[in-house]
Amino acid sequence: MVVRLLFSFLAVCIAVPALAADPATRYPPLRGFFPEATRFSDFQGSPPAVTAWRGHEPIGRAMLSGDVAPIPAYSGYPINTLVGLDREGRIAGVAIIHHDEPILAAGVSEAQLRGFVEQYLGKSARDRFSVGADRPGYVRIDGISGATITAMVESATIEKTARSLAATLPPVAAHPVTGAPQVERTAAVRIPAKPVTAERARNVPPVAEPNEPAGALPDATPAGDEPVWAAVWHERRMRVGVLIAGLAALTVVLFFQDWFVRRPALFARVRMGFLLFTLFFLGWYGLAQLSVVNVLTFTHAAMRDFRWQDFLMDPLLFVLWTFVAVTLLLWGRGVYCGWLCPFGALQELSFRLARWLRLPHFEIPAMVHERLWAVKYIVLVVLFGLSLQSLTQAQLAAEVEPFKTVFTLHFDREWYFGLYAAALVAVGLFNRKFFCKYLCALGAALTFPARFRIFDWLHRHRECGRPCQICAAECEVQAIKKNGEINANECHYCLDCQLSYWNDRKCPPMVERRKRRERSALAAQVVEAVNAVGLAAGTGVCAVDPDTCRTCPSRCDRA
Numbered sequence: 001m002v003v004r005l006l007f008s009f010l011a012v013c014i015a016v017p018a019l020a021a022d023p024a025t026r027y028p029p030l031r032g033f034f035p036e037a038t039r040f041s042d043f044q045g046s047p048p049a050v051t052a053w054r055g056h057e058p059i060g061r062a063m064l065s066g067d068v069a070p071i072p073a074y075s076g077y078p079i080n081t082l083v084g085l086d087r088e089g090r091i092a093g094v095a096i097i098h099h100d101e102p103i104l105a106a107g108v109s110e111a112q113l114r115g116f117v118e119q120y121l122g123k124s125a126r127d128r129f130s131v132g133a134d135r136p137g138y139v140r141i142d143g144i145s146g147a148t149i150t151a152m153v154e155s156a157t158i159e160k161t162a163r164s165l166a167a168t169l170p171p172v173a174a175h176p177v178t179g180a181p182q183v184e185r186t187a188a189v190r191i192p193a194k195p196v197t198a199e200r201a202r203n204v205p206p207v208a209e210p211n212e213p214a215g216a217l218p219d220a221t222p223a224g225d226e227p228v229w230a231a232v233w234h235e236r237r238m239r240v241g242v243l244i245a246g247l248a249a250l251t252v253v254l255f256f257q258d259w260f261v262r263r264p265a266l267f268a269r270v271r272m273g274f275l276l277f278t279l280f281f282l283g284w285y286g287l288a289q290l291s292v293v294n295v296l297t298f299t300h301a302a303m304r305d306f307r308w309q310d311f312l313m314d315p316l317l318f319v320l321w322t323f324v325a326v327t328l329l330l331w332g333r334g335v336y337c338g339w340l341c342p343f344g345a346l347q348e349l350s351f352r353l354a355r356w357l358r359l360p361h362f363e364i365p366a367m368v369h370e371r372l373w374a375v376k377y378i379v380l381v382v383l384f385g386l387s388l389q390s391l392t393q394a395q396l397a398a399e400v401e402p403f404k405t406v407f408t409l410h411f412d413r414e415w416y417f418g419l420y421a422a423a424l425v426a427v428g429l430f431n432r433k434f435f436c437k438y439l440c441a442l443g444a445a446l447t448f449p450a451r452f453r454i455f456d457w458l459h460r461h462r463e464c465g466r467p468c469q470i471c472a473a474e475c476e477v478q479a480i481k482k483n484g485e486i487n488a489n490e491c492h493y494c495l496d497c498q499l500s501y502w503n504d505r506k507c508p509p510m511v512e513r514r515k516r517r518e519r520s521a522l523a524a525q526v527v528e529a530v531n532a533v534g535l536a537a538g539t540g541v542c543a544v545d546p547d548t549c550r551t552c553p554s555r556c557d558r559a
Ligand code: SF4
Pocket: 336, 337, 338, 341, 342, 343, 344, 345, 435, 436, 437, 440, 441, 442, 443, 444
């Protein structure tokens, strides 16, 4: 089985380069970028770029932003854009290959989006762009009304991709800045006559101006200028405030969890309220659903050119990831999965609704269930393997997550995506959190840092699992083993088992404790009553401890 999976994985990795062949067929806009081209090379080099040739003369290059600038946009996912440069470093073409922006919901058409990117044609890879505002030293680009963040992120995406692409160009003539006087070419174009191999492309020096060190392209956000992410944070400050307030409330619940779970009615209201907040505010309103794509992007950035700016572009995701990173170390992956994941909340709430409607539910036998856990780890490994080849490919494969369909696009996309997401929600009506338990690659990824969890906050009785199985039967994700031990990798921190743990009408050791308490209280009452009667008759001898006696202190001669 394992061998077969490995072979499938290798086959996928081998198939990807094959798919990447003939880029002009895969990406038809390339022909529009370079109408004089007679042929195109494969995507080559690191980062991969395609070269357009006219006969034996290279006339330009193109690159996908997904490989160099996967900046999360309004949807939480990058806008994958193909950017082409001519050999002077001017933008020869920009085409959006794929995006998940809910622009239609904002009344913005695809044509408007195309019109926006067309403004970059003819601009230099050295230009800096300002969306919707005149700024000294910047080229103004008109924004898109109703889709400000999409426009700002797309602008940063194009700018960064154009700069990365310019750095892969072979030595070339000076390329003038838009609006500046034309600069005489001072260096001959020396593009190799043969197609660029991956190895050669890696060794090609970056474009250099005369008297300017190689690779000295100015940073997109020079000191003193407001970077794009800062503008986005300003624009979303209200949402960030609400999110921080929600996270603060959750922190209180987590720190005082024992107090809350001893008040089941209050806890039920708090949990229901928080799940609704997660589903509607984080999920549908804020589009703050974390994704395995974030994990892959972060890993690749850490391995290559890590820039905080790329991750600050979406304030809600940034705040949420920061909070999740802390909770992973304190409580494990469960805090995110049990409280903050919109799709997890959707499954949990729909399952509760199904129970309320008395729909049947089923559980997968423990042996099969524990083997199915492995599937999500395999999905994660495959996605990671694909991302080594191409982040863009990995992003496509990450559609195994239904998050984008449900939250970003509100099911408004190709029918098979909608059917897949609806099927997962439907299965979750009858089997609690089916997707989370077996398929979620993000959930699998979160278990790795959670191994460094410092505390164990979930209480267990000696009798848990031996013989009591009440918590195990109630656990929403079947994370409690038969022996009563909690599998922290699978626990979603719903605290249901803690409600039972403290419930002295349900949990056998607690029931026993309560009964003992009641028996001794009753015995004390009987003794006190007997003594009271004896003392009243003037014949009794009080046996009650004078320190604890509450019956007749004023009449007792020992008082
Ligand atoms: S397992 Fe995945 S879908 Fe489920 S709650 Fe966790 S992150 Fe969300």
